[in-house]
Amino acid sequence: DDMDVSTIWMNGEYVDWDDAQIHVLSHGLHYGTGIFEGVRAYDTDRGPAIFRWEEHLERLYNSAKPYNMDIGYTPEELTEATIEVIKRNDLDGCYIRPIAYYGYDSLGVSPQDNPTDIAIAAWPWGTYLGEDALENGVDVMVSSWRKHASSQIPTNAKTTGLYVNSLLAGEEARRNGYVEAIVLNKEGNVAEGPGENLFMVRDGKILTPGLSQSILDGITRDTVITLARERGYEVDDSAVISRGELHTADELFFTGSAAEVTPIRKVDNVVIGEGTRGPVTEELQTAFFDLVERRTDDHEEWFTYVDEQ
Ligand code: PMP
Known part of the structure:
Protein backbone atom coordinates (compact mmCIF):
# COMPACT_ATOMS: atom_id res chain seq x y z
CA ASP A 1 0.00 0.00 0.00
CA ASP A 2 1.63 3.25 -1.07
CA MET A 3 -0.90 5.40 0.82
CA ASP A 4 1.74 6.65 3.25
CA VAL A 5 4.37 7.29 0.62
CA SER A 6 4.75 10.88 -0.48
CA THR A 7 3.86 10.81 -4.13
CA ILE A 8 4.42 13.34 -6.90
CA TRP A 9 2.86 13.02 -10.34
CA MET A 10 5.53 13.50 -13.00
CA ASN A 11 5.09 13.10 -16.75
CA GLY A 12 2.20 10.72 -16.40
CA GLU A 13 3.54 8.60 -13.55
CA TYR A 14 3.22 8.60 -9.78
CA VAL A 15 6.72 8.66 -8.33
CA ASP A 16 8.08 8.78 -4.80
CA TRP A 17 8.90 12.27 -3.51
CA ASP A 18 12.65 11.53 -3.42
CA ASP A 19 12.66 10.21 -6.97
CA ALA A 20 10.99 13.26 -8.51
CA GLN A 21 14.26 14.57 -9.95
CA ILE A 22 15.40 16.32 -13.11
CA HIS A 23 18.61 16.73 -15.10
CA VAL A 24 20.85 19.66 -14.09
CA LEU A 25 20.92 20.85 -17.69
CA SER A 26 17.14 21.24 -17.88
CA HIS A 27 16.19 24.32 -19.89
CA GLY A 28 13.83 25.59 -17.22
CA LEU A 29 16.59 25.73 -14.61
CA HIS A 30 18.87 27.80 -16.86
CA TYR A 31 16.35 30.18 -18.38
CA GLY A 32 13.37 30.27 -16.04
CA THR A 33 11.08 28.71 -18.61
CA GLY A 34 8.57 27.09 -16.34
CA ILE A 35 4.94 27.96 -15.82
CA PHE A 36 3.17 26.97 -12.65
CA GLU A 37 0.20 27.34 -10.35
CA GLY A 38 -0.32 27.65 -6.63
CA VAL A 39 -3.67 26.28 -5.47
CA ARG A 40 -5.17 25.49 -2.11
CA ALA A 41 -7.49 22.69 -1.09
CA TYR A 42 -9.39 23.29 2.13
CA ASP A 43 -10.42 20.77 4.75
CA THR A 44 -14.24 20.69 4.71
CA ASP A 45 -17.11 18.51 5.98
CA ARG A 46 -17.04 16.80 2.61
CA GLY A 47 -13.29 16.19 2.72
CA PRO A 48 -10.65 18.19 0.87
CA ALA A 49 -12.14 20.77 -1.50
CA ILE A 50 -9.90 22.30 -4.16
CA PHE A 51 -10.71 26.00 -4.48
CA ARG A 52 -11.26 27.33 -8.01
CA TRP A 53 -9.35 24.49 -9.67
CA GLU A 54 -10.92 25.23 -13.07
CA GLU A 55 -9.66 28.81 -13.01
CA HIS A 56 -6.16 27.76 -11.94
CA LEU A 57 -6.07 25.20 -14.75
CA GLU A 58 -7.21 27.77 -17.26
CA ARG A 59 -4.48 30.16 -16.10
CA LEU A 60 -1.91 27.35 -16.39
CA TYR A 61 -2.81 26.72 -20.03
CA ASN A 62 -2.84 30.47 -20.70
CA SER A 63 0.59 30.87 -19.08
CA ALA A 64 1.96 28.34 -21.59
CA LYS A 65 0.79 30.38 -24.59
CA PRO A 66 3.44 33.14 -24.81
CA TYR A 67 6.13 30.45 -24.57
CA ASN A 68 4.50 28.30 -27.24
CA MET A 69 4.64 25.48 -24.74
CA ASP A 70 2.54 22.38 -25.30
CA ILE A 71 1.44 21.08 -21.90
CA GLY A 72 0.83 17.67 -23.44
CA TYR A 73 -2.00 16.62 -21.13
CA THR A 74 -5.67 17.50 -21.15
CA PRO A 75 -7.29 19.44 -18.30
CA GLU A 76 -9.14 16.22 -17.41
CA GLU A 77 -5.85 14.32 -17.12
CA LEU A 78 -4.32 17.02 -14.90
CA THR A 79 -7.43 17.06 -12.72
CA GLU A 80 -7.33 13.30 -12.31
CA ALA A 81 -3.61 13.40 -11.44
CA THR A 82 -4.19 16.13 -8.86
CA ILE A 83 -7.05 14.29 -7.19
CA GLU A 84 -4.94 11.14 -7.11
CA VAL A 85 -1.92 12.95 -5.62
CA ILE A 86 -4.09 14.34 -2.81
CA LYS A 87 -5.63 10.93 -2.16
CA ARG A 88 -2.35 8.99 -2.29
CA ASN A 89 -0.73 11.42 0.15
CA ASP A 90 -3.77 11.27 2.41
CA LEU A 91 -3.97 15.06 2.56
CA ASP A 92 -6.88 17.15 3.73
CA GLY A 93 -6.13 20.87 3.59
CA CYS A 94 -3.11 21.32 1.33
CA TYR A 95 -1.26 23.45 -1.19
CA ILE A 96 -1.08 22.13 -4.76
CA ARG A 97 1.77 22.98 -7.11
CA PRO A 98 1.40 22.08 -10.79
CA ILE A 99 4.46 23.02 -12.89
CA ALA A 100 5.36 22.57 -16.56
CA TYR A 101 8.80 23.49 -17.87
CA TYR A 102 11.14 22.97 -20.76
CA GLY A 103 13.22 19.96 -19.84
CA TYR A 104 16.51 18.41 -20.81
CA ASP A 105 17.91 18.25 -24.30
CA SER A 106 19.99 21.07 -25.77
CA LEU A 107 20.87 24.32 -24.01
CA GLY A 108 20.23 26.87 -26.71
CA VAL A 109 17.79 29.50 -25.55
CA SER A 110 15.42 28.26 -28.22
CA PRO A 111 13.61 25.30 -26.68
CA GLN A 112 12.90 23.63 -30.02
CA ASP A 113 14.44 20.26 -29.04
CA ASN A 114 13.45 20.31 -25.39
CA PRO A 115 10.56 18.28 -24.06
CA THR A 116 7.90 19.89 -21.90
CA ASP A 117 8.02 18.16 -18.55
CA ILE A 118 5.20 18.46 -16.08
CA ALA A 119 4.66 17.61 -12.44
CA ILE A 120 2.01 18.03 -9.75
CA ALA A 121 2.90 17.97 -6.07
CA ALA A 122 0.84 18.65 -2.95
CA TRP A 123 1.73 19.14 0.68
CA PRO A 124 0.34 20.75 3.84
CA TRP A 125 1.12 24.49 3.98
CA GLY A 126 -0.02 26.79 6.78
CA THR A 127 -0.31 30.56 6.81
CA TYR A 128 1.97 32.13 4.19
CA LEU A 129 2.98 35.32 5.96
CA GLY A 130 3.26 34.02 9.51
CA GLU A 131 1.11 32.77 12.35
CA ASP A 132 -0.57 35.98 13.46
N1 PMP B 1 0.56 38.26 -7.84
C1 PMP B 1 1.61 37.44 -7.90
C2 PMP B 1 2.88 37.96 -8.47
C3 PMP B 1 1.51 36.12 -7.45
O1 PMP B 1 2.56 35.30 -7.49
C4 PMP B 1 0.29 35.67 -6.91
C5 PMP B 1 0.16 34.26 -6.41
N2 PMP B 1 -0.18 33.38 -7.45
C6 PMP B 1 -0.78 36.56 -6.87
C7 PMP B 1 -0.61 37.85 -7.34
C8 PMP B 1 -2.12 36.13 -6.34
O2 PMP B 1 -2.74 35.29 -7.28
P1 PMP B 1 -3.76 34.14 -6.83
O3 PMP B 1 -4.78 34.79 -6.00
O4 PMP B 1 -4.28 33.60 -8.10
O5 PMP B 1 -2.96 33.15 -6.06
Whole structure:
Protein backbone atom coordinates (compact mmCIF):
# COMPACT_ATOMS: atom_id res chain seq x y z
CA ASP A 1 0.00 0.00 0.00
CA ASP A 2 1.63 3.25 -1.07
CA MET A 3 -0.90 5.40 0.82
CA ASP A 4 1.74 6.65 3.25
CA VAL A 5 4.37 7.29 0.62
CA SER A 6 4.75 10.88 -0.48
CA THR A 7 3.86 10.81 -4.13
CA ILE A 8 4.42 13.34 -6.90
CA TRP A 9 2.86 13.02 -10.34
CA MET A 10 5.53 13.50 -13.00
CA ASN A 11 5.09 13.10 -16.75
CA GLY A 12 2.20 10.72 -16.40
CA GLU A 13 3.54 8.60 -13.55
CA TYR A 14 3.22 8.60 -9.78
CA VAL A 15 6.72 8.66 -8.33
CA ASP A 16 8.08 8.78 -4.80
CA TRP A 17 8.90 12.27 -3.51
CA ASP A 18 12.65 11.53 -3.42
CA ASP A 19 12.66 10.21 -6.97
CA ALA A 20 10.99 13.26 -8.51
CA GLN A 21 14.26 14.57 -9.95
CA ILE A 22 15.40 16.32 -13.11
CA HIS A 23 18.61 16.73 -15.10
CA VAL A 24 20.85 19.66 -14.09
CA LEU A 25 20.92 20.85 -17.69
CA SER A 26 17.14 21.24 -17.88
CA HIS A 27 16.19 24.32 -19.89
CA GLY A 28 13.83 25.59 -17.22
CA LEU A 29 16.59 25.73 -14.61
CA HIS A 30 18.87 27.80 -16.86
CA TYR A 31 16.35 30.18 -18.38
CA GLY A 32 13.37 30.27 -16.04
CA THR A 33 11.08 28.71 -18.61
CA GLY A 34 8.57 27.09 -16.34
CA ILE A 35 4.94 27.96 -15.82
CA PHE A 36 3.17 26.97 -12.65
CA GLU A 37 0.20 27.34 -10.35
CA GLY A 38 -0.32 27.65 -6.63
CA VAL A 39 -3.67 26.28 -5.47
CA ARG A 40 -5.17 25.49 -2.11
CA ALA A 41 -7.49 22.69 -1.09
CA TYR A 42 -9.39 23.29 2.13
CA ASP A 43 -10.42 20.77 4.75
CA THR A 44 -14.24 20.69 4.71
CA ASP A 45 -17.11 18.51 5.98
CA ARG A 46 -17.04 16.80 2.61
CA GLY A 47 -13.29 16.19 2.72
CA PRO A 48 -10.65 18.19 0.87
CA ALA A 49 -12.14 20.77 -1.50
CA ILE A 50 -9.90 22.30 -4.16
CA PHE A 51 -10.71 26.00 -4.48
CA ARG A 52 -11.26 27.33 -8.01
CA TRP A 53 -9.35 24.49 -9.67
CA GLU A 54 -10.92 25.23 -13.07
CA GLU A 55 -9.66 28.81 -13.01
CA HIS A 56 -6.16 27.76 -11.94
CA LEU A 57 -6.07 25.20 -14.75
CA GLU A 58 -7.21 27.77 -17.26
CA ARG A 59 -4.48 30.16 -16.10
CA LEU A 60 -1.91 27.35 -16.39
CA TYR A 61 -2.81 26.72 -20.03
CA ASN A 62 -2.84 30.47 -20.70
CA SER A 63 0.59 30.87 -19.08
CA ALA A 64 1.96 28.34 -21.59
CA LYS A 65 0.79 30.38 -24.59
CA PRO A 66 3.44 33.14 -24.81
CA TYR A 67 6.13 30.45 -24.57
CA ASN A 68 4.50 28.30 -27.24
CA MET A 69 4.64 25.48 -24.74
CA ASP A 70 2.54 22.38 -25.30
CA ILE A 71 1.44 21.08 -21.90
CA GLY A 72 0.83 17.67 -23.44
CA TYR A 73 -2.00 16.62 -21.13
CA THR A 74 -5.67 17.50 -21.15
CA PRO A 75 -7.29 19.44 -18.30
CA GLU A 76 -9.14 16.22 -17.41
CA GLU A 77 -5.85 14.32 -17.12
CA LEU A 78 -4.32 17.02 -14.90
CA THR A 79 -7.43 17.06 -12.72
CA GLU A 80 -7.33 13.30 -12.31
CA ALA A 81 -3.61 13.40 -11.44
CA THR A 82 -4.19 16.13 -8.86
CA ILE A 83 -7.05 14.29 -7.19
CA GLU A 84 -4.94 11.14 -7.11
CA VAL A 85 -1.92 12.95 -5.62
CA ILE A 86 -4.09 14.34 -2.81
CA LYS A 87 -5.63 10.93 -2.16
CA ARG A 88 -2.35 8.99 -2.29
CA ASN A 89 -0.73 11.42 0.15
CA ASP A 90 -3.77 11.27 2.41
CA LEU A 91 -3.97 15.06 2.56
CA ASP A 92 -6.88 17.15 3.73
CA GLY A 93 -6.13 20.87 3.59
CA CYS A 94 -3.11 21.32 1.33
CA TYR A 95 -1.26 23.45 -1.19
CA ILE A 96 -1.08 22.13 -4.76
CA ARG A 97 1.77 22.98 -7.11
CA PRO A 98 1.40 22.08 -10.79
CA ILE A 99 4.46 23.02 -12.89
CA ALA A 100 5.36 22.57 -16.56
CA TYR A 101 8.80 23.49 -17.87
CA TYR A 102 11.14 22.97 -20.76
CA GLY A 103 13.22 19.96 -19.84
CA TYR A 104 16.51 18.41 -20.81
CA ASP A 105 17.91 18.25 -24.30
CA SER A 106 19.99 21.07 -25.77
CA LEU A 107 20.87 24.32 -24.01
CA GLY A 108 20.23 26.87 -26.71
CA VAL A 109 17.79 29.50 -25.55
CA SER A 110 15.42 28.26 -28.22
CA PRO A 111 13.61 25.30 -26.68
CA GLN A 112 12.90 23.63 -30.02
CA ASP A 113 14.44 20.26 -29.04
CA ASN A 114 13.45 20.31 -25.39
CA PRO A 115 10.56 18.28 -24.06
CA THR A 116 7.90 19.89 -21.90
CA ASP A 117 8.02 18.16 -18.55
CA ILE A 118 5.20 18.46 -16.08
CA ALA A 119 4.66 17.61 -12.44
CA ILE A 120 2.01 18.03 -9.75
CA ALA A 121 2.90 17.97 -6.07
CA ALA A 122 0.84 18.65 -2.95
CA TRP A 123 1.73 19.14 0.68
CA PRO A 124 0.34 20.75 3.84
CA TRP A 125 1.12 24.49 3.98
CA GLY A 126 -0.02 26.79 6.78
CA THR A 127 -0.31 30.56 6.81
CA TYR A 128 1.97 32.13 4.19
CA LEU A 129 2.98 35.32 5.96
CA GLY A 130 3.26 34.02 9.51
CA GLU A 131 1.11 32.77 12.35
CA ASP A 132 -0.57 35.98 13.46
CA ALA A 133 -0.54 37.72 10.05
CA LEU A 134 -4.20 36.96 9.31
CA GLU A 135 -5.38 38.49 12.56
CA ASN A 136 -2.92 41.27 13.24
CA GLY A 137 -1.67 42.14 9.78
CA VAL A 138 1.83 42.57 8.43
CA ASP A 139 4.31 45.43 8.17
CA VAL A 140 5.48 46.00 4.61
CA MET A 141 7.90 48.23 2.75
CA VAL A 142 7.66 49.65 -0.73
CA SER A 143 10.47 47.91 -2.55
CA SER A 144 13.23 49.81 -4.31
CA TRP A 145 12.84 47.22 -7.08
CA ARG A 146 10.24 47.84 -9.77
CA LYS A 147 8.15 45.09 -11.19
CA HIS A 148 8.91 44.01 -14.76
CA ALA A 149 6.57 45.77 -17.16
CA SER A 150 4.08 43.64 -19.06
CA SER A 151 5.78 44.98 -22.23
CA GLN A 152 8.99 43.24 -21.11
CA ILE A 153 7.69 39.93 -19.80
CA PRO A 154 4.03 38.89 -19.82
CA THR A 155 3.06 39.48 -16.21
CA ASN A 156 -0.29 37.73 -16.66
CA ALA A 157 1.55 34.44 -17.22
CA LYS A 158 2.68 32.75 -14.03
CA THR A 159 6.24 32.03 -15.14
CA THR A 160 9.01 30.73 -12.88
CA GLY A 161 11.55 33.29 -14.15
CA LEU A 162 9.39 36.20 -12.99
CA TYR A 163 9.92 35.21 -9.38
CA VAL A 164 13.53 36.45 -9.20
CA ASN A 165 11.90 39.89 -9.06
CA SER A 166 9.62 38.67 -6.27
CA LEU A 167 12.60 37.30 -4.38
CA LEU A 168 14.56 40.57 -4.71
CA ALA A 169 11.64 42.64 -3.45
CA GLY A 170 10.64 40.25 -0.66
CA GLU A 171 14.15 39.64 0.64
CA GLU A 172 14.95 43.35 0.57
CA ALA A 173 11.91 43.87 2.76
CA ARG A 174 12.81 41.05 5.15
CA ARG A 175 16.43 42.23 5.47
CA ASN A 176 14.98 45.55 6.58
CA GLY A 177 12.76 43.95 9.20
CA TYR A 178 9.50 43.88 7.26
CA VAL A 179 7.38 40.84 6.51
CA GLU A 180 6.69 41.53 2.85
CA ALA A 181 7.07 44.09 0.05
CA ILE A 182 4.76 46.17 -2.10
CA VAL A 183 6.17 46.51 -5.60
CA LEU A 184 5.58 49.52 -7.85
CA ASN A 185 5.35 49.10 -11.61
CA LYS A 186 7.63 50.77 -14.12
CA GLU A 187 5.35 53.81 -14.21
CA GLY A 188 5.76 54.15 -10.45
CA ASN A 189 2.21 53.17 -9.55
CA VAL A 190 1.29 50.44 -7.10
CA ALA A 191 1.28 47.01 -8.75
CA GLU A 192 1.10 44.18 -6.20
CA GLY A 193 3.09 42.17 -3.68
CA PRO A 194 5.79 39.65 -4.66
CA GLY A 195 3.19 36.87 -4.53
CA GLU A 196 -0.01 38.73 -3.69
CA ASN A 197 -2.45 41.22 -5.16
CA LEU A 198 -3.17 44.39 -3.21
CA PHE A 199 -6.43 46.01 -2.16
CA MET A 200 -7.12 49.45 -0.69
CA VAL A 201 -10.17 50.67 1.21
CA ARG A 202 -10.91 54.40 1.06
CA ASP A 203 -14.11 56.09 2.22
CA GLY A 204 -15.98 52.78 2.21
CA LYS A 205 -14.99 52.04 -1.37
CA ILE A 206 -12.63 49.24 -2.43
CA LEU A 207 -9.91 49.74 -5.02
CA THR A 208 -7.37 47.37 -6.56
CA PRO A 209 -4.85 47.99 -9.35
CA GLY A 210 -6.17 47.07 -12.79
CA LEU A 211 -4.83 44.36 -15.08
CA SER A 212 -3.01 47.03 -17.12
CA GLN A 213 -0.77 47.75 -14.10
CA SER A 214 1.57 44.76 -14.78
CA ILE A 215 -0.05 42.48 -12.22
CA LEU A 216 -0.97 38.82 -12.15
CA ASP A 217 -4.71 38.33 -12.65
CA GLY A 218 -5.12 36.78 -9.23
CA ILE A 219 -7.86 34.25 -8.59
CA THR A 220 -8.15 35.33 -4.95
CA ARG A 221 -8.37 38.92 -6.23
CA ASP A 222 -11.34 37.91 -8.37
CA THR A 223 -12.87 36.03 -5.44
CA VAL A 224 -12.60 39.01 -3.11
CA ILE A 225 -13.97 41.41 -5.75
CA THR A 226 -16.96 39.07 -6.14
CA LEU A 227 -17.52 38.70 -2.39
CA ALA A 228 -17.25 42.47 -1.88
CA ARG A 229 -19.75 43.29 -4.64
CA GLU A 230 -22.16 40.67 -3.27
CA ARG A 231 -21.99 42.52 0.04
CA GLY A 232 -22.85 45.82 -1.60
CA TYR A 233 -19.41 47.37 -1.81
CA GLU A 234 -18.40 49.49 -4.75
CA VAL A 235 -15.20 47.99 -6.18
CA ASP A 236 -12.91 49.74 -8.66
CA ASP A 237 -10.92 46.86 -10.13
CA SER A 238 -9.01 48.97 -12.62
CA ALA A 239 -7.60 51.52 -10.22
CA VAL A 240 -4.32 53.38 -10.67
CA ILE A 241 -2.93 53.82 -7.18
CA SER A 242 0.01 56.10 -6.43
CA ARG A 243 2.54 55.39 -3.74
CA GLY A 244 1.35 58.24 -1.55
CA GLU A 245 -2.20 56.94 -1.53
CA LEU A 246 -0.99 53.87 0.34
CA HIS A 247 -0.19 55.94 3.40
CA THR A 248 -3.55 57.69 3.51
CA ALA A 249 -5.63 54.55 2.89
CA ASP A 250 -8.18 53.55 5.52
CA GLU A 251 -7.25 49.89 5.06
CA LEU A 252 -4.88 47.82 2.93
CA PHE A 253 -4.74 44.07 2.46
CA PHE A 254 -3.06 41.42 0.35
CA THR A 255 -4.82 38.54 -1.43
CA GLY A 256 -3.37 35.31 -2.84
CA SER A 257 -3.83 31.58 -2.88
CA ALA A 258 -0.97 31.28 -0.41
CA ALA A 259 -1.51 34.59 1.47
CA GLU A 260 -5.33 34.26 1.47
CA VAL A 261 -6.59 37.62 2.85
CA THR A 262 -3.83 39.26 4.89
CA PRO A 263 -4.25 42.74 6.43
CA ILE A 264 -1.44 45.30 6.12
CA ARG A 265 -0.95 47.47 9.19
CA LYS A 266 2.05 49.60 8.24
CA VAL A 267 3.71 50.69 5.01
CA ASP A 268 7.27 52.02 5.39
CA ASN A 269 6.52 52.38 9.10
CA VAL A 270 3.54 54.63 8.44
CA VAL A 271 0.51 53.30 10.30
CA ILE A 272 -2.41 52.47 7.99
CA GLY A 273 -5.78 53.45 9.44
CA GLU A 274 -5.93 52.32 13.06
CA GLY A 275 -2.90 50.05 12.61
CA THR A 276 -5.01 46.92 13.07
CA ARG A 277 -7.13 44.77 10.78
CA GLY A 278 -9.79 47.16 9.54
CA PRO A 279 -13.54 46.43 9.51
CA VAL A 280 -13.88 45.97 5.74
CA THR A 281 -10.81 43.72 5.65
CA GLU A 282 -12.23 41.69 8.52
CA GLU A 283 -15.64 41.35 6.86
CA LEU A 284 -14.12 40.16 3.59
CA GLN A 285 -11.61 37.92 5.32
CA THR A 286 -14.40 36.27 7.30
CA ALA A 287 -16.48 35.90 4.13
CA PHE A 288 -13.46 34.35 2.41
CA PHE A 289 -12.77 31.75 5.10
CA ASP A 290 -16.47 30.95 5.50
CA LEU A 291 -16.52 30.34 1.78
CA VAL A 292 -13.40 28.22 1.37
CA GLU A 293 -13.97 26.18 4.52
CA ARG A 294 -17.57 25.64 3.32
CA ARG A 295 -19.49 27.19 6.20
CA THR A 296 -21.80 28.46 3.47
CA ASP A 297 -23.36 26.90 0.36
CA ASP A 298 -22.38 29.89 -1.78
CA HIS A 299 -20.44 29.36 -4.98
CA GLU A 300 -20.52 25.56 -5.07
CA GLU A 301 -19.24 25.93 -8.63
CA TRP A 302 -15.85 27.02 -7.25
CA PHE A 303 -15.16 23.74 -5.43
CA THR A 304 -13.82 20.36 -6.52
CA TYR A 305 -14.43 17.78 -3.79
CA VAL A 306 -11.58 15.27 -3.90
CA ASP A 307 -13.43 12.40 -2.18
CA GLU A 308 -16.37 12.69 -4.57
CA GLN A 309 -14.31 12.37 -7.76
N1 PMP B 1 0.56 38.26 -7.84
C1 PMP B 1 1.61 37.44 -7.90
C2 PMP B 1 2.88 37.96 -8.47
C3 PMP B 1 1.51 36.12 -7.45
O1 PMP B 1 2.56 35.30 -7.49
C4 PMP B 1 0.29 35.67 -6.91
C5 PMP B 1 0.16 34.26 -6.41
N2 PMP B 1 -0.18 33.38 -7.45
C6 PMP B 1 -0.78 36.56 -6.87
C7 PMP B 1 -0.61 37.85 -7.34
C8 PMP B 1 -2.12 36.13 -6.34
O2 PMP B 1 -2.74 35.29 -7.28
P1 PMP B 1 -3.76 34.14 -6.83
O3 PMP B 1 -4.78 34.79 -6.00
O4 PMP B 1 -4.28 33.60 -8.10
O5 PMP B 1 -2.96 33.15 -6.06
